[in-house]
Amino acid sequence: MITKYKPLASSRGGRTTKTQTTKTNVKPIARPFRSIRAKPEHIIDSKNKLRIMCLGGLEEVGRNMTVMEYDDDIIIIDMGLQFPEEDMPGIDYIIPDISYLKNKADKIRGVIITHGHYDHIGAIPHLIGQLGNPPIFTGKLTAGLIRKRCEEFRQCPKLNIAEINETSSLQLGKAFKVEFLRVNHSIPDSFAVVVNTPIGVIIHTGDFKIDYSPVNDKPADLNRIAQIGGKGVLFLMSDSTDSTESGYQISESSIGDEIDKLFEKITGRIIIGTFASQLSRIQKIFDLAHKHGRKIYLQGRSMNGNVEIAHQIGYLKFNPRILIRDAELRQSPDDKIIILGTGAQAEANAFLMRVVNREHRLISLKPGDTVIFSSSIIPGNERTIQNLKDMIVRQGAKVIHYIMMDVHAGGHAKQEDLKLMMRLLKPKYFLPIEGSHYMLRAHAELAEQVGIAKENIFVADNGQIIEFSKRGEETVGRLTEEKAPTDYVMVDGLGVGDVSNIVLRDRRVMSEDGMIVVIATIDSKTGEPIGNPDIISRGFVYMKENRELIESTRMRVKKIVKEHDPRVPANDDYIKNKIRNDVGQFLFSRTKRRPMVLPVVIKV
Amino acid sequence: MITKYKPLASSRGGRTTKTQTTKTNVKPIARPFRSIRAKPEHIIDSKNKLRIMCLGGLEEVGRNMTVMEYDDDIIIIDMGLQFPEEDMPGIDYIIPDISYLKNKADKIRGVIITHGHYDHIGAIPHLIGQLGNPPIFTGKLTAGLIRKRCEEFRQCPKLNIAEINETSSLQLGKAFKVEFLRVNHSIPDSFAVVVNTPIGVIIHTGDFKIDYSPVNDKPADLNRIAQIGGKGVLFLMSDSTDSTESGYQISESSIGDEIDKLFEKITGRIIIGTFASQLSRIQKIFDLAHKHGRKIYLQGRSMNGNVEIAHQIGYLKFNPRILIRDAELRQSPDDKIIILGTGAQAEANAFLMRVVNREHRLISLKPGDTVIFSSSIIPGNERTIQNLKDMIVRQGAKVIHYIMMDVHAGGHAKQEDLKLMMRLLKPKYFLPIEGSHYMLRAHAELAEQVGIAKENIFVADNGQIIEFSKRGEETVGRLTEEKAPTDYVMVDGLGVGDVSNIVLRDRRVMSEDGMIVVIATIDSKTGEPIGNPDIISRGFVYMKENRELIESTRMRVKKIVKEHDPRVPANDDYIKNKIRNDVGQFLFSRTKRRPMVLPVVIKV
DSSP states (O other): OEEEEOOOGGGGTOOOOTTOOOTTOOOOOOOOOOOGGGOTTOOGGGTTOEEEEEEESSSBSSOOEEEEEETTEEEEEOOOOBOOOTTOTTOOEEEOOOGGGTTOGGGEEEEEOOOSSHHHHTTHHHHTTTTTOOOEEEOHHHHHHHHHHHHTOTTOOOOOEEEOOTTOEEEETTTEEEEEEEEBOSSSSEEEEEEEETTEEEEEOOSOBOOSSOSSSOOOOHHHHHHHHHHOEEEEEEEOTTTTSOSOOOOHHHHHHHHHHHHHHOOSOEEEEOOTTOHHHHHHHHHHHHHTTOEEEEOSHHHHHHHHHHHHTTSSOOOGGGBOOHHHHHHSOGGGEEEEESOTTOOTTSHHHHHHTTOOSSOOOOTTOEEEEOSOOOTTOHHHHHHHHHHHHHTTOEEEETTTSOOOOOSSOOHHHHHHHHHHHOEEEEEEESBOHHHHHHHHHHHHHTTOOGGGBOOOOTTEEEEEEEETTEEEEEEEEEEOOOOOEEEETTEESOOOHHHHHHHHHHHHHOEEEEEEEEOTTTOOBOSOOEEEEESSSOGGGOHHHHHHHHHHHHHHHHHSOTTSOOOHHHHHHHHHHHHHHHHHHHHSOOOEEEEEEEEO | OEEEEOOOGGGGTOOOOTTOOOTTOOOOOOOOOOOGGGOTTOOGGGTTOEEEEEEESSSBSSOOEEEEEETTEEEEEOOOOBOOOTTOTTOOEEEOOOGGGTTOGGGEEEEEOOOSSHHHHTTHHHHTTTTTOOOEEEOHHHHHHHHHHHHTOTTOOOOOEEEOOTTOEEEETTTEEEEEEEEBOSSSSEEEEEEEETTEEEEEOOSOBOOSSOSSSOOOOHHHHHHHHHHOEEEEEEEOTTTTSOSOOOOHHHHHHHHHHHHHHOOSOEEEEOOTTOHHHHHHHHHHHHHTTOEEEEOSHHHHHHHHHHHHTTSSOOOGGGBOOHHHHHHSOGGGEEEEESOTTOOTTSHHHHHHTTOOSSOOOOTTOEEEEOSOOOTTOHHHHHHHHHHHHHTTOEEEETTTSOOOOOSSOOHHHHHHHHHHHOEEEEEEESBOHHHHHHHHHHHHHTTOOGGGBOOOOTTEEEEEEEETTEEEEEEEEEEOOOOOEEEETTEESOOOHHHHHHHHHHHHHOEEEEEEEEOTTTOOBOSOOEEEEESSSOGGGOHHHHHHHHHHHHHHHHHSOTTSOOOHHHHHHHHHHHHHHHHHHHHSOOOEEEEEEEEO
């Protein structure tokens, strides 16, 4: 199947008003009228060059987004989100900075999504409208998951999604002919992307593992990968998530065997926590439920949603009668039940946490229950998961985690798998992607080990532009010094990009030592203080137990105001600064804490 | 050597004034005058009973403190701190709640410290004074570390420390005869405690591992442990930290061999980050430095302090000429240098972090350097350590972590070691200690496996009292329902126990969505607003970019004040609540954030 896709400007929203502003502070990118004069960015020396950059995913695990540009054509691979770092309190997630694409919306020929995880699809609702709503090309399951995610966002336009599979071939603009390679991952319908360009073949692996016996998915097509390698690959961009892990990734089916053995031993209820997106694992659990004569009670909004979508389109295969509702759950004997839910990362409102907090309307734990954590620990969640396990065993249930028995197979290729991919594809140039800098370096070392020339291995930062051009017959690549902007764009509630570093810094300061508001009321005629200053403290000390400290602070403030020369026109900033410094130092000397001091001067 | 220690009341500070208060809000425990009437707590039915409780260490890793009480005699084992949980922003650490010991200071015959780590000694400066400064019994190295820690605290009294070793025997009060068993751990001079009581032998292992070939320490004395087991042990309290880990702990010397191999391959500078308290590892590094002809440049205050103490008392053996200072560091070739410092947990101000932040006055990383992380990752530090590694490799150095090569051996017994300890001691009753509830349960299961009667295995909570008494010839133990208070006592700056849950909750709220102060000035005669309300926001939205939102909020507040019926005597709380609710809802509807709203009403 060859799908030629050459979108017309009018099919993607046409004109947008330039001054449009929204409540959510998303700054829309105005799309210019199509005219020859409106393309000043086409400078002659960038002609016939292929420019590739990752707007995210080279300095973190997450926020994956790759841009390829050749003359008038741009394609994008993935548009993901990143979960916030520990020093970003209150932030929901981070999305890529798309400033580079500003005024280039009319060149975007398509967005290719490799698979349905949030670090690859999560930013679509926020960004696709700003990019002129270009068409999205992706697998069937991923399409379903993207549509579902967009339903949650009012600002997301009606998407234009075309489904592809491993036989699809797309002509996107003049420059790009795109094909797809099936790979394995922890979710079905994962593809690597083969981009045929005027100056060579580029391969982007997406997230992948090599699984010769995957569950509910076809194995990675190694023959075709080898064939493509045989024809010559200019540039490979490959998943680095597990590049520091030695050996081979475990097959999902061998994990299935482990879970099977577990199920045989358990006589009470089985409660399983996993990611709703781990659809291969979920399929295996359905299969084993059937085998062991157990019914499945599904829990968690995302779990229900994903299972429904995947079942509808045939990616999850089970007899609907295996699913039970409340009434049947109550009647079924314990050894006939599997409760499958979310929350193995100890997420605050997920199923498992609600159960142990006794907030679940139907389920509470009891002796005889076995809770299986069937997902690896996301770094940073260790302590909350430990607390969750404590609470579970306190309530009499057993806990089995993959550390104790190998209930977990990761979704990413490990060192030997990564080497295999490179050996098969034999790329001339190589860019490790999808990992922190440390992981990229580890992957780069593997590339050297399999014989890729050291000078052709690029370890790049987010936004750093890699340029390929013909030099005679040969195509030459180089990592340029040029860098597209890649600021953090933070999503917090409805706001996108409106939480600045100042706001974050304030949150951090207040979370460490709290804050204190000092309100001095001044007679504007005499400059004398009226009454005693008001003091409010939050997160600093408990005021009721620290009357003396608060009273001393009050007196200091009063003194500062009084001592201010009334003949000098009262300068608020001066008094405020004096209060801030004086009170700050005083409180530090007394408590060794540094609350944020907020002086307010009111004149009446 | 038999040391009889029967302290007189007068030797430990005698009378203290009851109303003494300090700046630091430590509530001192008043010690009553000694008189027969002053002992109402001696109720008849608690006579001849042994009561044991852990004031910390049964619901966490850390804050270890065990109390044993028999009639008029009390002994304490360990007095440690716990590092704060993730939902305790700004807290330095947590110490045990000693309310149970209030008014019992005159009964405390001694404090035994098993080894020199902070989770066993860290609370001494805060608590020892409140307990009447009883004598401390501990190993030579631990004594040095305790003295050093106490120097940092003004409130710490002059300590009364007696050094012990494996031949010591102490009579503490009438009830307790205490002996010591040498065990291995990641610091030398670690002891298990054998407490001979009128109704049986109690053993407290402290932290331990079994190492047949320890570095710079004697192996655990298995023969004597077996002997004691042969005579009959009533009750064993044993370290659960690694009770979920299968197999045997690795010997420190085999780790040494691994590091040796590493050193052979490295031609540039070697930079090692580890804990300053991991003195066995540090000894090995000194030995290997000698072997490989390298000099050692020590970095980090705690590293320098600990090495000095341990060297002085002969626990760390090296030729002082192996240590070099700045001048020699500058002159030495790279392959003759080892830089040994702190910061492998990515602690903010430790040596490694200062180097990568280019804040170190002498050392910056360069290609050819190898940085070795020689300590396991404390749960919760994963992401910051990942960032640290990223920064290191960015600056051209290589990173080796124990995940990649086994540079790490833990200090705690794993499952098979724990079983060995139980098999040798054959206790009648068993209490897993030093771990989260989940770890305690895992340890309890092991105890069942080695044949301890299930009903004699206690999985207790902090403060829960275990009571032993004679029933005829037999001693019977039971886990009572009685529970000593074990609230979190949080240390924050100079304050101890003054950060309440309310303060912490406020810090959490402000760290998530910031706060907004709304100040309405009202004419006290008319009830009319004077001017426009003042608004200050921090950590919520950036005010300059959200003028419209702030202005709308201002107008809403003005309206609330205006609409307040001036004939009703203006009730501040009513107006404040109205402002808080109204503004909170308004801001949530516009931003989906919930900042803390602080209304202030000023009447003039």
